[in-house]
Amino acid sequence: MQKIPLNLARPGMVLAKPVARSDGIAVAAAGSELSENLLARFEAMGVSHLVVEGEPVALDGPAGSSSFDKRLERLEYLFRRFPDDKWMGQIRRLLDHYFRMKAASSAAMAEAAQAARAAATAEAAKPQDVAGSAAAGKDA
Incomplete structure (x- = not known):
């Protein structure tokens, strides 16, 4: 789940x-x-x-995919003084989850943008309608 x-x-x-x-x-x-x-x-x-x-x-996203990855790395350092505090541990876990979700979301958005660019490039690379060109030549 x-x-x-x-x-x-x-x-x-x-x-x-x-x-x-x-x-x-x-x-x-x-x-x-x-x-x-x-x-x-x-x-x-x-x-x-x-x-x-x-x-x-994969909520981790690709390594280095966003600034959220850097924030995840800093969590350990930021909470180093509270190893046994259950409330600070809960906050750390919530922040960890939040940054993982944001990293995954930004990675998915980047992937969707890349797919859209690839589709646009493929559409632009299609050969022009040959039947339409031949019909235009007959009329001339």
């Missing part, structure tokens, strides 16, 4: 926990498979995170 930001959820993933509206009424049950329509509905509802089955997303 893994809690992920909505922007990292993909069609085909399966919910591990139900998603409910703010008034408590369930919108999607645990075990529901995500689809494009369901993800769009969650976004419209303002859902920020989902709990999905398994661990489909």
Whole structure:
């Protein structure tokens, strides 16, 4: 089971926990498979995170993918004086989780931007419509 930001959820993933509206009424049950329509509905509802089955997303992201990785490295140093304080330990774990989520999100956004650039490049590299060119030549 893994809690992920909505922007990292993909069609085909399966919910591990139900998603409910703010008034408590369930919108999607645990075990529901995500689809494009369901993800769009969650976004419209303002859902920020989902709990999905398994661990489909590497929340660590590629090494050095963002400044969040540097922040993760500094956490150990910043909390070095509180090794046995349970409250400071909880804050450290929350910050660790937050920075991992942000690093993964920024890595996913960078990956999506790269895919969009590759698609645009492929579209631009397509040969022009040969049939249209031949028809234009016959008319002349």
